[in-house]
Amino acid sequence: MKVLKFGGTSVGSAQRMKEVAELITDGERKIVVLSAMSGTTNSLVEISDYLYKKNPDGANEIINRLEIKYKQHVDELYKTEEYKQKGREVIKSHFNYIRSFTKDLFTLFEEKVVLAQGELISTAMVNYYLQECGVKSVLLPALDYMRTDKNAEPDPIYIKEKLHIQLELHPDAEIYITQGFICRNAYGEIDNLQRGGSDYTASLIGAAVNASEIQIWTDIDGMHNNDPRIVEKTSPVRQLHFEEAAELAYFGAKILHPTCIQPAKYANIPVRLLNTIDPTAPGTMISNETEKGKIKAVAAKGGITAIKIKSSRMLLAHGFLRKVFEIFESYQTSIDMICTSEVGVSVTIDNTRHLNEILDDLKKYGTVTVDSGMCIICVVGDLDWENLGFEAKVVQAMKNIPVRMISYGGSNYNISLLIKEDDKKTALQSLSHVLFNE
Ligand code: ADP
Ligand code: ASP
Ligand code: MG
DSSP states (O other): OEEEEEOTTTTSSHHHHHHHHHHHOSSOOEEEEEOOOTTHHHHHHHHHHHHHTTOHHHHHHHHHHHHHHHHHHHHHHOSSHHHHHHHHHHHHHHHHHHHHTTSSOOOHHHHHHHHHHHHHHHHHHHHHHHHHTTOOEEEEOGGGTOBBOTTSOBOHHHHHHHHHHHHHHOTTOSEEEEESSEEEOTTSOEEESOTTTHHHHHHHHHHHTTOSEEEEEESSSSOBSSOTTTOSSOOBOOEEEHHHHHHHHHTTOTTSOGGGHHHHHHHTOOEEEEESSSTTSOOEEEESOOOTTOEEEEEEEEEEEEEEEEOTTGGGOTTHHHHHHHHHHHTTOOEEEEEEOSSEEEEEESOOTTHHHHHHHHTTTSEEEEEEEEEEEEEEEOOOTTSOSHHHHHHHHTTTSOEEEEEESSSSSEEEEEEEGGGHHHHHHHHIIIIIOO
């Protein structure tokens, strides 16, 4: 069985929902994961912000506006009065529920419940649409099988067991529709898999049912070899190794959520990125296969801070790095890039919430300098160390750009460079020219 995920852009209007319905009704049994209609989760976050700030009027204004939009979507989506009525009831009940949170204390717990409504509404709408078209479609309630443990990590054993129970309840269904993003946590409360987490839902389900393929459908033709918003001449990459895709997703190619790779990789289930707007385009295939000797793509992640710790005592001091890393760990701040020399170490972080405390602690071990407003440029491909010339090409492309750090050899698939955020555009264009268009 295949698992197909359609993002917010792919279910962003009644027309788009109809197109998705057509795409998925080819007679094959499948599980379909849906995001909220595009913009909805952002609106729900905005509503929550007003409620945190004890401004129910601000919240109600957005709720009312959003509800009007949904009523229009419903009227456009269904043909028959019967289903228009069903759709209106779905909208009414979810929006009244959201409204009920404007009257009481609002905490993180309530916010999670509000955020879950987007996916609950979109799946109910598409499920009814399929039924109106005569398709045997059922809803699999994600809140009944998708669960995280005490460390906020998905619990694959629980998910597999409960998902199979749900599937067996409907043995003759053609299409199972389910919500991306939402789950319950270890305490049974409504929670989510973080923003953009519907991709993660799809791969967790793929692994749980041992799917033949996981398809991530979005509004662009696969993963591109550079950021199409910045570089003019980009082209889709047709084949990527799981690790290449993971590096790209983590370092800025927003088309796929980075967490989505790992479950598929462990279960060895290929992930295919496909385009809702051009469904016959080949997209990008992500699997355990490497294309020998090829540089595949470049991505960039901004908002990076570099921290250098220099210590004259480091030379003979074993345990120095451990002490440095422990400081970051104690503030739950993960490190992206590391470069070492005999007298110092540079690391980068993207979460600066505890920067001041981290710097204070680091100062016990040496002289600390900070560079903010930095950007990681990540080049992926078959960068096995025995391959010749690839590092040279990457460095050549950066010959007119000041480079703060270079990291190579951490995997067989990547070189990362740290530059100023202001140089990002020039760096991406130059890399595109040297690596793909020369
Ligand atoms: P979906 O709703 O399908 O999950 P998202 O809005 O989460 O879509 O993210 C996919 C979008 O990210 C695409 O519309 C694409 O335009 C954009 N995008 C951002 N960065 C990149 C990149 N480096 N390569 C390709 N697409 C990108
Ligand atoms: N709707 C959620 C979000 O916007 C999850 C997703 O779309 O993947 O983040
Ligand atoms: Mg997404």
